[in-house]
Amino acid sequence: MTEAEREWPEYYPTDCPKPGARNDEIGAYRAIKTDTPAPDDFIPVIILSPERDYKDICEASGLSVFSDVQDLIRKRKRLPGFRKLYKSIAFGTITPDSGLHMSTGKDSHITWWVYVGFQPHVYFKAIPMEG
């Protein structure tokens, strides 16, 4: 993707991504619904549930990923809803040409804002899970 092609989705609020968001390369984990990452697994929550009242619309416009897989494993153990909805965890590398990312939240949660046209699911692969 060239510099000229990089643009953000139109539903992003002003000043989103947030100041301080980075574009360095990092590894990240995301919960997915089957054992193969699909486009449906990478839809921002604000598109999935637009009716909800979001504390932070900019964060809700990005994708939730985690730098530490243990945070997702813990959620699977604690949350039956999470365990039922997300059968697998996928790992991928966030590269500078995919968008920007920023640490948001208490644990290793990262919000990943993805450029229009970038297909995140292609860069993720399910990892073996216990249980």
Next chain:
Amino acid sequence: MIRNNVVYSRLGELKILEVFEDYDGPKLFSCESLSGHKYIVLWIDSTNDFDRWFYLPISNSRLESVRQGIITLFECFSEPEDRWLWEVKTYHVNNKEENKQIGIGEISEEDLPDREAVLNLKARRLSELTDTPLDEAERSRREVVDLALNLNEAHSTEIESDQLGLVLHRFQSLVRSLGHKSDTVKGRIPKKIEDGNTLMVVGFYAASFGVRLESKYNANLFNYTEMTSSLGMLMDLIEAKDDRQNLLNVLEQLSPKSIARYRFLLKVLRDGNMAMRLQWANPLKTDRQVGISIKEVYSVLELLKEEGKDVSEIYTLDGTLVGLSKTRKSFEFQTFDGDKFAGILSEELLKRQFKIQSDVRVSIEETLELSPLTQEERITYKLIDVVEFDDILRQSHNGNNDQEQN
């Protein structure tokens, strides 16, 4: 729906107190209604049309136990205190909501957290003592002891901090001794037994001066904790008061260390001119009260004089002689189980030679006493005898040869 940290539900406007797990919004959290009823809320399922949640009414003490991981999330939701919880469906359109009560037997395991999943948060604050000990024991599934001190036979709600510290310290020491069934087991109380017989201070209350103590660990499936029998014995001991025959009957079942530690506890009550009252409750529905007046404290101490002042025990241990100094007359020894002992050498051993870091069998004298200066309990060790394993093996070998010759 959740807006500005408030859940708008048919159960009421519920202010979110603490979010334990978040994923695109709070998914496991505690909240409180305007009238002060607390809930712990868990996301259990999602479909295209709605999300499903459990709303579990919860008491302060149980919520605190769940926060600290004393009660697992599985136990929290599978065994509601009220024997039911709310299942709430929140539809994605029109904010429609359906609620129904689910009984304890209707909760499906697939709607529950993993069996071992716990929160592991630090204690937030002392719990409010609005519950009776029995209510509290049933809710928290822990042993509960309310210890009330009556100072100078008056109803004072203040106590000197060092007096309270000494009472709690000696009370705890006594409970740990009672947990060590030393009529069969000699020696230092193993760490596991000490840990299992540990009491936590969870609150204070006005009853002269009242302290609520709870077992560190909660009860097993059969409603027993490791300290259930220790506390039963403690109640028997105090209930015997100064009735000579009753007291002797109880003392017969106790180790010398436990008797000494009871004497140490009584001494601090005597010195502080304090009467003591105990109420003990547990998940077995035990609810027992005993007390001892200042006059009875004096009488029991008089009877216990016959039980000796300081307590000494000699026991034999296998391990490694880690260090020894004849100039300082000191030794350091570690058992094969990792317990460390340090103390003084007996006069006889000063004349002998030892190999350091060698595997040995030792005889150690343990003395339990009160420091005359600080009145603190002190345990000292004296090394009485050391036999190297090589010598033990040689003696055993010679013994076998003698038998063969015979």
